Amino acid sequence: MLTLQFIPYSEIENLDSPSRIDKILDVVKQNKIVLMQGRLKPEEETLLIMETMSQIHKSFKGVEICTIYPEEKDLQLFNKFKKEMVKFLIGHRDGVTIVGPSSVVKEIRRNPNKVELFTIPGMASMGSSRKSTVTRKKATKKRTVARKKTTKRRTRGRR
Amino acid sequence: MAKKTTKRSKSSKAKTARAKSSKAKTARAKNSRKRTAKPKGKSSTTKKKSVKKSKKSEESFVIRFVRNFVRRMISNMFAKKKNIKLGIYGPPNAGKTTLANKVCHDWIGEKMGSVSKVPHETRNVNIKEEVTIKYDGKEMGFNIIDTPGIATKIDYEEFMSFKMKNKQAKSRAKEATKGVIEAIKWLDDVDVCLVVLDSTENPYSQVNVTIIGNLAARDIPVLIVANKTDLKKSNIKRVENAFPQYDVVGISADKGKNMEEFYESLFRLI
Known part of the structure; x- marks a missing residue:
């Protein structure tokens, strides 16, 4: 099961940058994909990267981020002014930010008008208790070794 | 009323102070005249002396x-x-250190750092000071800052696929995370920036957008270098379309292809 959690702009409107990032990372660490209304500032994006880097360990290997926002190309002066006024009044609500844990989201491919989200097969359903590929391989090895040992003992016993 | 009286008293004090100062000025002027006055009869000699x-x-x-x-x-x-601080930024394995090595080799005959196919080979910020680059009769001094690749995820298991042991891979991952943080911190100390991208890969990645957005927010001039143009899959037009407001140069730092145009656009940027 893949869980998407929506964070409306009203929830982060009054938060400062570090607490916004903490909020996003808290959700991501629960192996959920965050869909946030609005976009982070460039400084907040770097802060998010720095924070994820400082929190990386065995079970948390990073995030995949993508921001989509309407491009402001060839706007007339009046329209520009109108947009700026709206931004000033209601905040930067334009666009959507997607943040997912790298253990679930393999890649987010963004073309100008399209976003493709590739998940790791079988990982999304495992939730937070999932094991890494290496640990799973090790576990299967151990199991096979144990099986071999038991079969050997049985054969000796029969003899 | 009390306020008025205090105002009056203040104005009267000011008047007395002004009177005192004027008296003192006149006294100073008299004294100076006395000092400059000289005995009569010696005027011709004094004139000569003064001339x-x-x-x-x-x-x-x-x-x-x-x-x-x-x-x-x-x-x-x-x-x-004062040398210009030239930062080299980009995602891992884009060829940042290869480009830094090429530039340093061209102008000071030295290499800057080791290069490998394993991502996050550069895990510390490397600085080469006083690299003077000449182009078209102009000469400029640079401090070249080669930074670790910026990434949003680091998985030690990825390093194990390059025949690394578990312990080694883990320590490399830890160093890489520190390197990314260090690279981001250096964004504030850069005068001009080269954003090196792999021209064979999708340029619309969030890391590229974040780096360029941050540099734009800080008003730092940016030159986008589309590297690895010698490879068949390379597509410079895709990079140009992704970042139309920036100057894009296609080079192969490994083969030294199109370096003249690179230096030209670097000088144009500054």
Whole structure:
């Protein structure tokens, strides 16, 4: 099961940058994909990267981020002014930010008008208790070794 | 009322102070006249002396002016020119260190760092100071700052696929995370920035957008370098379309292809 959690702009409107990032990372660490209304500032994006880097360990290997926002190309002066006024009044609500844990989201491919989200097969359903590929391989090895040992003992016993 | 009285008292105090100061001025002027007054009968000699003195003062002024001018010229000639801090940013394995090596090799005959196919080979910020680059009769000094690749995820298991042991891979991952943080911190200390991208890969990645957005927010001039143009899959037009507001140069740092155009656009940027 893949869980998407929506964070409306009203929830982060009054938060400062570090607490916004903490909020996003808290959700991501629960192996959920965050869909946030609005976009982070460039400084907040770097802060998010720095924070994820400082929190990386065995079970948390990073995030995949993508921001989509309407491009402001060839706007007339009046329209520009109108947009700026709206931004000033209601905040930067334009666009959507997607943040997912790298253990679930393999890649987010963004073309100008399209976003493709590739998940790791079988990982999304495992939730937070999932094991890494290496640990799973090790576990299967151990199991096979144990099986071999038991079969050997049985054969000796029969003899 | 109380306020009015205090105002009046203040104004009267000010008046008395002004009167005192004017008295003192007149007294100083009298004294100075007394000092400058000289005995009568010696006026011709004093005139000659004064002419001589004025000539001397003129000469000394000219000499002082010339001396200061020469001093300034010499100090300017030998003063250390401030080098431009040239940051090299980009995602891992884009060829940042290869480009830094190529530039350093071209102008000072040295290499800057080791290069490998394993991502996050550069895990510390490397600085090469005083690299003077000449192009078209111009000369500029640079401090080249080669940074670790910026990424949003680091998985030690990825390193294990390059035949690394578990412990080694984990320590490399830890160093890589620190390197990314260090690279981001250096964004504030850069004058000009080269964003090196792999031209064979999708340029619309969030890391590229974040780096360029941050540089734009800080008003730092950016040159996008589309590297690995010698490979078949490379597509410079895709990079140009992704970042239409920036100058894009296609090069192969490994093969040294199109470096002339790279230097030209670097000088144009500054």
